[in-house]
Amino acid sequence: MKFIKRSLTVFSIVIILCLSLQAQIPASPQQQPVAITGATIYTVSGGVIQDGTIIFEDGKITAIGAGLEIPEAAERYDASGKYVYPGLIHAYTNMGLTEIGAVDVTSDINEFGQINPNVRAEKAFHPESRHIPVARSHGIAVSLSSPSGSTISGFSAAMLMDGWTWEGMTLRAPIGLMINWPMITDNDNNNARNQLKEIKQAFSNARSYKKARSVSENHRTDMKWEAMIPVLQREIPVVVQANNARQIQDAITWAESENVRLVILGGRDALYAVDQLIAKDVPVIITPVLTSPGRPWQGYDEVYSNAAELHEAGIRFAISGEYGSANAMRLRHHAATAAGFGLPADEAMKAITLYPAEIFGLSDRIGSLEVGKDATMIVTDGELLDLRTSVEQMFIRGRKIDMADQQKNLFKRYREKYRQLSEE
């Protein structure tokens, strides 16, 4: 098996080198003011502006409204008949951490061992991943790239979807400490029990480490427990993957006893814990929407309508798509399905823009179109929640993004092939 692995590695490296030659060129910083005019603007936080204008300078939104005066120096972007939305935020993805699912060595998702609070996603973020331009073409401007797999998987990072290096692309990091809540069942399984013990042990260790360090600076460094201090100080939340009712309930109790900020990821059974989620103000990242219930007795559309139910119950939530970066492009399809099954459309838009920004403390920069926020937005040729709509242009911090991606390039390349054939 090693032999195959190695040969696949070499093969994929060759491929990845080849692709970097045709990768898109990151945009330069915004040089002059830009005014997008004539658009239907979904500010998300402040309603919809018909025939509106949005002006931004030095990467920040400076004005937004209808019938605005446009500065002389501004570059005009005529968006008549088009729509402007904030850039989408993918709240849970392995974007930049993996390239080809079946080839292990292209994957930097899952660190060795079960307790890895010290690893950080941004540091392994691959700026040349072919998945990034494809995701951009579907409106995603920021991805919360997250490690996964082990019990405590490490910290996620908010990554901008354009730039030369991971440092240049990091919007903010760390964002959340990713934890997989074990599934305890009757008839097993020491494995899950041990995982639970390990989580509790890790937090207890980190707490005593923090105390030891506060008493003596000479206490030797422990990479793992050191990394957890901001979590213990409630500066950064834990993001606990929990779908089953028991997992969700137990995670809430645990977070309360550890006095840490909790975000539930998954939340398939969140309706079994409504009171506690509201009482403890625990938000839920619903992921994914586009699937069917695991229990045959459930209604066929119960996962589709989960977001609407959580909204009605008054639970704070956001929608993420699938974890795999190749499928990040489907983010708006997930939101659109939630909207199709009872979630008000403006809530569905917020669920992939403003809500994840608020949940992860990024709403000072992104998530809605407001004066003073980053000029991170998209221009589309139709309603974003309609699958037939295409994203025409993206701006990240005012930078006009090259919208080419490998999928469009292949289209162009082979359209040319058939043009040549038709001439023969």
Place this chain on the structure above:
Amino acid sequence: MTHRFFIVFFFFIISSLLLDAQTSPAVGLRDNTPAVHALANGRIVVGPGNIIENGTVVIRDGVIEAVGSNLSPPTDARVWDMSGRTLYAGFIDLYSDIGIPEPEADRERRSIDVLLRQVPAQFSSFLAAQIAAEETPEGALYWNPQVRSYIDGAMVFKPDARNASALRSQGFTNALVAPQDGIFRGRSAFVSLGEGDGNDLIIRDNVTQNISFDRSNRLGGRYPTSLMGSIALIRQTLSDADWYNNAHEAYMRNPSGKERPEMNVALAALTDVVRGRQPVILDTSDELAFLRASKIAGEYSLAMWVRGSGHEYKRIDAVKATGLPLILPVNFPSPPDVSTPENAREVSLEELRHWNDAPDNPARLAQSGVTFTFTSDQLDDKKKFLSQLRQAVDRGLSKDAALAALTTNPAQLLGMHNKLGTIERGKIANIVVADGDIFSSNTKVVDVWIDGSRFEVEAVPDVDVRGTWSVSAVDRDIEGTMEIKGELARLSGTLTIAEKDIELKPVNYDLQRLSVGFPGDSINVDGRIIMSATVSPEEMFGSGVLPGGRSFEWRAMRQEHFTPEQRERPDRKFEKVDLPVVYPAMEYGIPQKPEQPEHVLVQNATIWTQGPDGIWENADMLIRRGKIAQVGYNLNPPRNAVVIDAGGKHVTPGLIDAHIHTSIAGGVNEVGNAITAEVSIRDVLDSNNIWIYRLLAGGLTSANSLHGSANPIGGQNAIIKMRWGALPDEMLIDDAPKGIKFALGENVTRNQRRYPNTRMGVEQIIRDEFQAALEYEVAWKRWEQNRSGIPPRRDHRLETVLEILKGERHIHSHCYRQDEIIALIRVAEDFGVTIRSFQHTVEGFKVAEVLQEHGAGAAVWSDWWAFKVEAYDATTYNARLLHDQGVLTVIHSDNTQLATRMNWEAAKVVQTGVYEEDALSMITINAAKMLGIDHRVGSLEAGKDADFVIWKQHPLATDTRAEQTWVDGRKYFDIEDDVRMREEVREQRAQLIQSALAALDAGEQPRRGRRGGISPFEEDYSCMEDHYEIH
């Protein structure tokens, strides 16, 4: 040690003297104990419905000599008082493994397996040689180690006293025992459950050939790995047995100049089976497996008995229609564990219903007139057989039917009804003696008589010590009464001296000796007193020891005999919940096939015909007897037509998915060989699958259910309609063209343990198989010219491949890269074949002109990519480019959940510049054309099947949904009915969970399963994740 051995050996010799076979020479003195018994004054159940209330059975030398009510026992008979007893004919178990040893694990084979996993892949040629060696059997056997038809139960049988006694305790006197391993397991032997050696116990050898769908891993062999593979192997083996016979007959007639046909004892052992002279028994796991078994029986004209599963009641009519007799286990399920909210949530209605309904199975089969017998098989504890059986009687199985299933039915099946099955003159003296009605809960089997010998079920001591005794010990102040009571195995007692009760401890009684102890302070001595006595019915006497060490003598006289307390076994504390019968017997099942109205008129809708007429706004569609009659404006409703106002709504053809893997039982891939053309999805369709309903809810009405992608030439497909509630065969589109799955690229080359390992090898192995099929046909033609000589062997694999070459079977080939697409096209062209479709076709956009010129369609995903290397150079523009170049383009799912929302998959394609109508065609008419079913479905045109969907609005919008889904002019899904059914499902689960909680509360042990997990993709096989291992 040696000493003990000799004692055992000595007893062995003694006992074998008594039990020697009739042909063994006498050793020592002959045993001529008289064997004449009269079982007098019993209630004799002669047979079902025939009772002598007070009668006598006379047994002489193992045979019933006389039965009657006014019968005086012969003078030489030993008379047994049977008053209070009920006598039945001995029970017969037709499915047992008693006395059949497990085959020795093949250590050598296992070690090769371990080796194979460890050796680096570079040594694959060495591995290939090893595997070849591994697969070569010893002796003149079948190539596949799972075929052990030659194993003879009568040769391997070893008397097993312990298990025989357990079966006797349930009233069984005979069993049909069979080897337990392999797919063809071997021949059964009919044995009696008495004591003795094989010569005595085996009544008949070679009774049935036992077959199973389940391979036995300890026998090794790489094929089959799936249920469809097992079925294919059964077919091929039976064909081979038929050929073997014919070939040898032809050779024997005139051997000169003919090639000698091979010698094969496994095939020879099947001669009587394929000639319909010997019954086969096939064991099944559910009602669909039963129907699979019956299909094989029909194809090969087998005399088949089916070992049932207890699920037959779910499809009672279909089971009855087969006419096959059943051997029923009584392992009714324990209540599911619903003791916590978490566990209760994970229990399906299907499981709860089966727990509730399973004990009805025998009664319902009996009412329908199905012939069946009972077996103790599948019970972990054989001693629970009678109590389980009584549950079935409680649920309405008549006692006569139950008795017939235990006695006369099996005797009839065995053709031994003149010897067994009733208590009648001349029959073998196999009799069950019970202390009451055997079907009542407190009744116990007291004795069974087998071949005229009595076997005690529970040894009753000659003298029952229990009762009250007056005790006296001369000069020792021990004067009083002693009471001994309790169960024989656990006695207790009190001694009362001077009105003071003293507990006796211990109280032991064995071989007419009682021993007790008690504290001495009762008679003013310090320490404990121990006593023992020899017991006769009215008196006992013995000695005792005082604390000081002195012995004394004592005696006791009987005052009263023991009368046992009347024990009433508590009834089950929960009631059966009466639920409506639905098909399938699970959530969202329906009571009957939805009706097909004479006329249906859908009015005022936007109708996407997907035919030449395009889209009609505000139009009507008329359905007549399940077919589309007309699409037009302002159509008049015929009298009594069902009129549906679809104002503001959209109507499209039912959606079609050209590539799913759902509703397949027992494995999607047969990975035992790189070429598996002989296996078929049609054999293993699973109609008990919630996804069928969910697909309807998403507007999907037809699909191509395909074999997985492990093999260059995989299995045969099944093109089905989502006829929820129908049986597997009823789901098939009857005139759909045959198809087969091919696969190229990574999935088929990944396995280092078999050919091919490269795309080069894939091209070659397909070419090789095509060539072999042609040469196979030549051989048959040559033989058919004069039909002399040795006939060719029928090869199911090559015959399937030959169908491909004759254009009678469509190739649907899984592929990714452009090079492999072209390579397969060129192979096909060399053989004059057109590839019907490429599936996934991730790089199809690169060679659209090649596909177009060849005439192959392309089924693609809307946007899956990058999950493996060959899926990396992908584009969402794939469908667009293919479509632009005139290739028949289809959007497929390869994933059951995705298949529930194909309209959105099509919507995504619009984004790349495809017209909406064309996008919708990619999941309707184009898919129908690809599968060759466009004469039936795919568009809304007059004469086609009325398969359509009424959508809330535009079918490609994300806030649309299927409101009604019709198949064959029958409404299979209605969004309003769905709401009602959810409520029913909730109520029924709640009721059954309450019932299960009551059962658990009453002390029943819960059935543990995998609980507490959400597994949304349980059913969700996909070629995308086709990772497989050969075990």
